[in-house]
Amino acid sequence: MKKTRYVILGLLRDGSLTGYEIKKCIEVRMSFFWQESFGQIYPELNALLNDGFVTETADERKDNSRRKKKYAITAEGLSEFNRWMGEKNEKDTIRSESLLKLFLATDANARDIVDQLNEMKKQNEEKLLLFAFYSKQLSEYADLHENHKYIHEVLSLGIRQCELYSSWSDSLLQRLKDGHLR
Amino acid sequence: MKKTRYVILGLLRDGSLTGYEIKKCIEVRMSFFWQESFGQIYPELNALLNDGFVTETADERKDNSRRKKKYAITAEGLSEFNRWMGEKNEKDTIRSESLLKLFLATDANARDIVDQLNEMKKQNEEKLLLFAFYSKQLSEYADLHENHKYIHEVLSLGIRQCELYSSWSDSLLQRLKDGHLR
DNA sequence: TTCTCCATGTAATACGTTACATGATTGT
DNA sequence: ACAATCATGTAACGTATTACATGGAGAA
Numbered sequence: 001m002k003k004t005r006y007v008i009l010g011l012l013r014d015g016s017l018t019g020y021e022i023k024k025c026i027e028v029r030m031s032f033f034w035q036e037s038f039g040q041i042y043p044e045l046n047a048l049l050n051d052g053f054v055t056e057t058a059d060e061r062k063d064n065s066r067r068k069k070k071y072a073i074t075a076e077g078l079s080e081f082n083r084w085m086g087e088k089n090e091k092d093t094i095r096s097e098s099l100l101k102l103f104l105a106t107d108a109n110a111r112d113i114v115d116q117l118n119e120m121k122k123q124n125e126e127k128l129l130l131f132a133f134y135s136k137q138l139s140e141y142a143d144l145h146e147n148h149k150y151i152h153e154v155l156s157l158g159i160r161q162c163e164l165y166s167s168w169s170d171s172l173l174q175r176l177k178d179g180h181l182r
Numbered sequence: 183m184k185k186t187r188y189v190i191l192g193l194l195r196d197g198s199l200t201g202y203e204i205k206k207c208i209e210v211r212m213s214f215f216w217q218e219s220f221g222q223i224y225p226e227l228n229a230l231l232n233d234g235f236v237t238e239t240a241d242e243r244k245d246n247s248r249r250k251k252k253y254a255i256t257a258e259g260l261s262e263f264n265r266w267m268g269e270k271n272e273k274d275t276i277r278s279e280s281l282l283k284l285f286l287a288t289d290a291n292a293r294d295i296v297d298q299l300n301e302m303k304k305q306n307e308e309k310l311l312l313f314a315f316y317s318k319q320l321s322e323y324a325d326l327h328e329n330h331k332y333i334h335e336v337l338s339l340g341i342r343q344c345e346l347y348s349s350w351s352d353s354l355l356q357r358l359k360d361g362h363l364r
Numbered sequence: 365t366t367c368t369c370c371a372t373g374t375a376a377t378a379c380g381t382t383a384c385a386t387g388a389t390t391g392t
Numbered sequence: 393a394c395a396a397t398c399a400t401g402t403a404a405c406g407t408a409t410t411a412c413a414t415g416g417a418g419a420a
Contacts, residue, residue: 104192
């Protein structure tokens with residue numbers, strides 16, 4: 001089942017946002033465990049409006065041209081969000097082409113594997129920088145996250161996962177270079 | 183882009199398999215980073231046959247009734263697999279409803295969060311048992327994995343990831359119970 | 365002026381799961 | 393005899409990405 005609406009509702013609890021802002025928010029803060037595209041967000045906002053879970057405030061200067069629309073959550077929206085919170089989750093899924101390649105690799109692919117591992121290490125180190133930035137940003141809004149104790153915990157899990165991946169790939173690279181992999 | 187064919191080709195390098203066996207194999211050994219369903223595998227096997235990347239040996243007793251079909255990789259299939267190995271990967275994606283919920287939770291959701299965390303801990307501990315089983319199974323076929331050095335490494339990463347998630351949820355639960363979460 | 369980012373939206377397409385249909389084999 | 397698992401396949405459905413169309417605002 002599609003979860004787009006719940007992410008949107010969840011984010012709107014802290015104040016109204018435009019569709020664009022919602023997208024950015026998911027991208028910057030949640031990309032380590034969630035993703036949504038414009039093609040899902042905009043239609044879903046209209047569906048939510050239709051269901052009475054959000055209200056829309058259009059920036060109505062000009063006339064016809066499309067302008068900024070801010071969405072706010074309604075009481076019904078909030079209770080729908082809380083209902084979802086108590087529902088059973090579907091299984092987590094991970095799709096990692098890098099791990100797939102490593103898993104399937106033989107000695108014939110040794111050269112490619114080194115490239116894969118380097119790329120993996122690089123990507124995780126970049127993600128760590130992003131996390132650090134976001135983490136710092138968070139602590140500047142102490143009041144807001146007063147109400148969101150778990151964000152830090154999830155973030156800290158993300159960081160530790162990145163560290164795991166990055167150190168794992170690094171150690172594998174080392175052992176491959178030194179030629180004593182097993 | 184769809185990757186189903188490469189998983190199939192990758193697995194077939196160690197000997198012919200039926201579609202059913204391929205499915206089981208992915209399920210048991212790769213579920214921590216990859217998944218495929220019958221609805222992808224069977225049509226893809228026919229596509230691969232059509233492209234000359236695999237050959238089919240049907241178990242042709244009886245006549246009309248559908249029977250076991252073993253697939254083997256061809257030289258062209260092998261080179262197609264090796265080509266893919268050198269290609270750039272698409273970004274890894276994770277979809278975790280549990281982390282999404284935790285990320286979005288406030289104090290209002292405290293009760294639900296405890297359930298989520300317990301479920302998360304349980305699932306990761308179960309996965310660890312599966313990993314242990316598979317790991318043991320692997321060491322019994324030393325000859326086969328001689329050629330697949332990286333399987334162990336990927337497995338070990340999977341184990342450490344599960345341990346991370348399980349100990350993270352456990353520690354969060356502890357702190358929630360003791361009431362000193364920040 | 366041109367580029368980038370903000371901003372909204374739709375349509376086409378691709379991807380993936382689930383349910384269904386069918387039947388053989390193996391173990392209890 | 394029955395259930396579980398092995399085994400193959402398709403059709404329907406739902407979900408998600410991508411490309412496209414459109415245009416404003418601010419910066420270089």
